[in-house]
Structure formats: structure tokens, C-alpha cells
Amino acid sequence: MTTAPSTTADEAPQPDAAPPPAPGRWSPLRPLILRLHFYAGVFVAPFLLVAAVTGLLYAASFQAERLVYDHELTVPAADGAKLPISEQVAAARAAHPEGTVAAVRPSPEDDATTRVMLSGVAGVDPAHTLAVFVDPYTAEVRGALEQYGSTGALPLRTWIDEFHRDLHLGQPGRLYSEFAASWLWVIAGGGLVLWFSRRRARRKVRGTAGRRRTLGLHGATGAWIAAGLVFLSATGLTWSTYAGANVEKLRVSLGQTTPVVSSAAAAGEHAGHGAAAGTGGDAEHGVGLDKVLAAARAEGLGDPVEIVPPADAATAYVVRQVQRSWPEKQDAVAVDPATGEVTDVLRFADHPVLAKLTRWGIDLHTGNLFGLANQLALMALALALIWIVVLGYRMWWQRGRGGAFGRPVPRGAWQQVPPYVLVPLLACVAVVGYFVPLLGIPLAAFLAADVVLGEIAHRRGRRAYR
16 A cells, blocks of 8 residues: 555654554554554555556556557448458468468457467567458458467557566566565555554544645555555466466465366367368368357357467367456367367356456456456556655655655564564464565565664664663
8 A cells, every 4th residue: 555654653743743542452563564664665665656657557558559559450340241260361361471370369349350360470579479450341451460468469558568567677577566566465554554543533634734744645545545456466466476376386286277178189080180171370270260160159159259270180279268358258169170079168157266366356457357447447546556655755755854864663663562463473474475475585684684783773872871
């Protein structure tokens, strides 16, 4: 939630401050949470600020993409029937014979183009494909653009996505986003505890001025968006480098991984015949795309769908739904290229609970689940996070003297926590730190440095006293 010091007004009485709140159940922990919130906010806030700005851009990129690539994405809706998929793919291959057909996404709407995705194209990132856009009514090729990911991100959104994910620094750059996500929920939770542990009279904003007003705006905004920030932190960690790997291990151990449809072709006298019909990277194998699509439709797979051709003589076509907006369509079938028969069916309804939650969480995090409303909510959340980061640093400045940044929160807060609270708390932190290493390692380093510096200061003070 909050990203810089939440408050230290409780330590130094001010003329306009209300009496300190009576001791409560949070009293022993409050100084410790305050110190953690202060330092985490000061040092982590720059990472959160970058993540918020790039996340704001990404949430807006969906609508920007539709405007920038309108010619490639849309066609005038026609009254006539759409051409067979095989003819549309043939037109794409005539215009772009390079590479191999990796997948085909038939036009999902009356005014949408068909996408033919090519892999192994020179000049295209190996992790990306070249999407060729075809008019489904005339087979006119309306353009070709590099595409990334299962949501079909085009160059503009891909650039912003990579900027948000790793600052275009590759794998080392991903540590910034994982570091921010690892600490965001800690800062948000700590700020929330600090805010609600204050007396109501001290939380008000109206009628206050100076640092107290800044604190009021900072805390009130953070309290409103805390749940959203914790959600972004949790979902962001699910596909991070280190914490994400631990989450995946946990899902594997619980049998909650995302299942995939079996692409093995049916055994028997027809096995291997399907590939013989394909040539030079074309998508036509065996019975062909149109019969494969018809078989998938018969199993209830409605638009939008993606058709993946067989990888070799032993595999089948895979047709899967790719709608990430609500209600999600994620069913998939495998179709034997030799006979056109469905050999396997996988329904999203049959996915394990954690697999569904992961899918929904990622789609909500990326602005796909509820479309424009989802994207607007994410933009508002990003703007609010930017706002409280700025207010947090302003509070730090206002706490200082003579135009200098404010003093830190005093050491020794942990000594005020009873052992029966401190020991379980440390055990909990150790477990969480193990699963989220970019939280655990910096926290351990901070605590070690803090203890050492505190001991040095204590010894110097004792020598001076003597």
C-alpha cells in the first residue's frame, strides 16, 4: 500500500496532534511495523514507482493497440460467408512463404481479420511469431506484424509489456519487478495496520495541514487501494523468476498444475499418414484445417480459437479456445490429422482449482479478464500508487529539519515485542522469506546490518559515557 514512511508523528508530539491512542493489542508490534514500513518504503518505493508507471502504460496499451493497428486487425463486415480457413492460409503463405505455420486464429468476429502465425522467420525474435492478417471474406493480406504471447500482443503492447516486466534488460531486469512485487504486499499490509491502529481522530484529513495532512492523504489513499496492491503483488509473483518457481513446485506437489490436451495422434494403420499431406511448413496435414475446425466446433469450441498444426507424424492438430475475457473460454481438443476424429478433449471446467485461480489472477492482473473495465481499474490503481509514493517521500521531507530529509525511525523496536509474539513472527518471516527470496534475502541483510550498526552505536555511546 504505502511506499515511504507512513508516520512517525506518534514519536514526537506536535501542537495540533491528538493524545496518543490507548495501548491495544497492536501496541507491541506497532513500532516494529513502523520501522519496517519506513525503511521498506524509502528503499523499495523507486522500484514500485517504475512498476506503477510501466503498469499504467501497459493497461492503456490494449486500447492503443486497436487504434494503431486498426488496418491489420479489422475489415469491413460483409454479408457473405467467410472463405474456408485453408484458402485464407494459402493467401497468407503466398504473400509470406518464409518460415513455418505455427498456428492459425480464424476471424472471431464479423469485422476481424484472420491471423496466420509463422515461426522461424528471419528477423523475428525466436520467441515471437510473424502474424499475417488476412481478410476472411476476400483473402486479401492486410499486413504482417511481429506477435508475442498467448494474448497476441503486437509490437506496441509487446514493447510496453517487456518494459514493465524487465525494463528491456532481459533476465537480469526481471529481478526489479520481482523485487517490487515481493515487497509490495509487505508495505501495503504494514501501512494498513499502521493506519487503522491510529485513533479515528488522528486519521482525518479535513481541517489538517502540513505533515499531518500529507499523512492523512497518504494513509487514506493507501487504505482504499491496499487490497488491490496485495492482489497485484500475489499474482505478479506467480510468474516471477524465483518466487514463481517455488509457486510452481508447490502446485506440482499438490497436483494443481494446469493440464494440457494430449496431442498424440491415434494409433493404428492411419498413424503417420497425416504428415505426409503437409509440405514445406504449410498448415495443411491430412484432412486439412477446415475439417479439423469443424470437428472442434462439434465439440462446442466457439470463437475465438487457435489451431496448432501437428509438429510431426506422431502428433495431432490441437484446437484451443483463447478467450481470456469473462466468461473465459479455455477448452481444447486434439484432432487426428488422418481421420479428422477428436482424440482428446480438455474442458476448462475440469481444471484443478489452483490452475483456475492462477489463470483468472493472471488475466485480471494483465487487464484481460473484464476488458476495458479491468484496464481502467488497473490504470486508477497505478495512478493511486504513484500518488502515495510521492506523498510518502513528501512526508519524509517534512519530517526533516532545515530542509533536509527526515530522520529515520529509532532502532530497538523489536525489543518491545514479547517473546511469545516475536518467536512465531520470526518463524513466519523465515518461511515466507524462503518462498519469496527477494523479500527474505534483503530483509535478512537489513536486519543483520541494523543489529550491527545498533551494537556499534551502543558501544560508542557507552565509551563516551565513561
